[in-house]
Amino acid sequence: MSLTLDIPDDFAARLQTRREEAEAQLHLELALALYHQGQLPVAHAASLAGLNHAAFEELLRQRGVTMPYTLEDLEHDVAYASGRR
Numbered sequence: 001m002s003l004t005l006d007i008p009d010d011f012a013a014r015l016q017t018r019r020e021e022a023e024a025q026l027h028l029e030l031a032l033a034l035y036h037q038g039q040l041p042v043a044h045a046a047s048l049a050g051l052n053h054a055a056f057e058e059l060l061r062q063r064g065v066t067m068p069y070t071l072e073d074l075e076h077d078v079a080y081a082s083g084r085r
Helices: 009-014 019-036 042-049 053-063 071-081
Strands: none
Touching: 019 042, 019 053, 042 053
């Protein structure tokens, strides 16, 4: 699926950057927001941002975005580590 986001020309002009750079920045910010909200796993968010996994995780660290980790995640990890899965 592909979505199109229309940005008004006056707003785009305020970014004071080339179109390609503005698009890359918007993809990055969208990926960060969707990851932070738990809408995308890290691998998909990194892909949307146009970064590899390690670079995206570094950006998360720089921005202070914590990795969502639920009780269910913990239970799964404990079961896996103990050989029950």
